Amino acid sequence: MQVAELDLDALDPPPCTGSRAAGGVPAHGVLSLRPAPGGTEVGPGAVFLLVRHRGRPVGTLAATLPDGVDPARFLAAAARERLAGTAAVRGRWSGAAADRTAHGAGPRHHRAAPDDAAPSVAAGGDEQRPRPLRASVVVATRERPGVLGRALDSLLAQDHPDFEVVVVDNAPLTGATRELVERKHDGRVRYVREPVPGLAVAHNRGVAAADAAVLAFTDDDVVADPHWLTALTAPFAEDSRIGCVTGLILPARLGTPAQVLLESHGGFAKGFVPRTYDPARPPADEPLFPFTAGRFGSGANMAFRAGALRAVGGFDPATGTGTAARGGDDLYAFVRILTDGHRLRYTPDALVWHHHRETERDLRNQAFGYGAGLTAYLTALVARRPGLLPALLARLPRGLAHARSMTAHREAHREAHRDAERKAHREADQGADQGGDQGVPGQHGAGGHPWPRSLSRLERRGMLAGPLGYVRARRRVRRLPLPWEER
Numbered sequence: 001m002q003v004a005e006l007d008l009d010a011l012d013p014p015p016c017t018g019s020r021a022a023g024g025v026p027a028h029g030v031l032s033l034r035p036a037p038g039g040t041e042v043g044p045g046a047v048f049l050l051v052r053h054r055g056r057p058v059g060t061l062a063a064t065l066p067d068g069v070d071p072a073r074f075l076a077a078a079a080r081e082r083l084a085g086t087a088a089v090r091g092r093w094s095g096a097a098a099d100r101t102a103h104g105a106g107p108r109h110h111r112a113a114p115d116d117a118a119p120s121v122a123a124g125g126d127e128q129r130p131r132p133l134r135a136s137v138v139v140a141t142r143e144r145p146g147v148l149g150r151a152l153d154s155l156l157a158q159d160h161p162d163f164e165v166v167v168v169d170n171a172p173l174t175g176a177t178r179e180l181v182e183r184k185h186d187g188r189v190r191y192v193r194e195p196v197p198g199l200a201v202a203h204n205r206g207v208a209a210a211d212a213a214v215l216a217f218t219d220d221d222v223v224a225d226p227h228w229l230t231a232l233t234a235p236f237a238e239d240s241r242i243g244c245v246t247g248l249i250l251p252a253r254l255g256t257p258a259q260v261l262l263e264s265h266g267g268f269a270k271g272f273v274p275r276t277y278d279p280a281r282p283p284a285d286e287p288l289f290p291f292t293a294g295r296f297g298s299g300a301n302m303a304f305r306a307g308a309l310r311a312v313g314g315f316d317p318a319t320g321t322g323t324a325a326r327g328g329d330d331l332y333a334f335v336r337i338l339t340d341g342h343r344l345r346y347t348p349d350a351l352v353w354h355h356h357r358e359t360e361r362d363l364r365n366q367a368f369g370y371g372a373g374l375t376a377y378l379t380a381l382v383a384r385r386p387g388l389l390p391a392l393l394a395r396l397p398r399g400l401a402h403a404r405s406m407t408a409h410r411e412a413h414r415e416a417h418r419d420a421e422r423k424a425h426r427e428a429d430q431g432a433d434q435g436g437d438q439g440v441p442g443q444h445g446a447g448g449h450p451w452p453r454s455l456s457r458l459e460r461r462g463m464l465a466g467p468l469g470y471v472r473a474r475r476r477v478r479r480l481p482l483p484w485e486e487r
Contacts, residue, residue, distance in 0.1 A: 006076065141169060203320075246270070293377065304333070318470055335381060369462060
């Protein structure tokens, strides 16, 4: 499946019939159609499409591009039909609705912004906003110089006015990462070595090395949109109560069944609606708030106010990839920021393209890691902040009821999906069981994600393993000081 992005001048059908509209915009209103970073020219076949409105991401969809059509015109028509009725279609963003606060905010998983939602500023728009604070971008890596080089090229092309990039080489086996930084990016990227394995430990080393007021974190397997850092850091200048900001993550490639399945299940995206989570106003639609940290964002696209992150002790070094806990480092930090009284904002304007894992084995490991990281981070919270246990226990009954209703909905959707595929396969005389658990990226925002039971079982097994994994990991780092306290 191809991955592409389409930028529209307007989401209403263009009124003119000539070849060019006002200002040199084509009559079909398409400002640009291009492949995702690293992709090839868009051609016939299945397409996963990011739709932008004058630069701002507003939705995604899946479409099949026929032979012999104008790709831009065809995909523009499909996008307008799919996004009809949203605020973006009307092309007007209300300043009063610039950001939905999480309290009573309603659904979050739609793949296009609803009528009452609007970001605070359009990417490339002319609205005034405070100058972004200086930022340090921290990238932790281990023996992946090829993908790291691609990520660094995108980070150094950011339009942010004042930032640095810090690469943390985590428990390196060779000098390949140092060589890449010093040979290709000398003077533009800082190299830091962290000998203790673990993503959280590496991130804490980056926190100690960074010198900016805002600390942004991303992974070595992403390509950052040129406006990413500006959009990710802007909320800190606009609201002093913001302690953390997360952003939109979309797939850079969908070339294997495993990549398609992950994105069909929801991927890493949290939708196209800006949202602010405020501990003083718990959201009505989040029974476990603030412990539903997976709703807030992902570690490949997050930023923190430096003082706030250091004040809560940074990332728990016994969590994250590279430890027995397998994950949960980002979730732990999100909840610690919220429980310390800060707000957390999600902004879809801050976009990175993520290279999903390619094989079924990778996906199985990822499913197990999701489950382990979830319970590991909850164990970390209780271990480091025992006072949070009563609040967690008090939310469990409503949270479990909410989880059961979501599971029932997902099971019903899975069965309906299977019935539809069986019917289609019978009609095509292809057999009944081909691809029965595959979903379609771009459609999962409807609220149901086909997900194989085998992967669900792995997630549950991971959840059982997470607490013990955390205990084992914590023993290994028990005497490890926080890097910024070593000075």
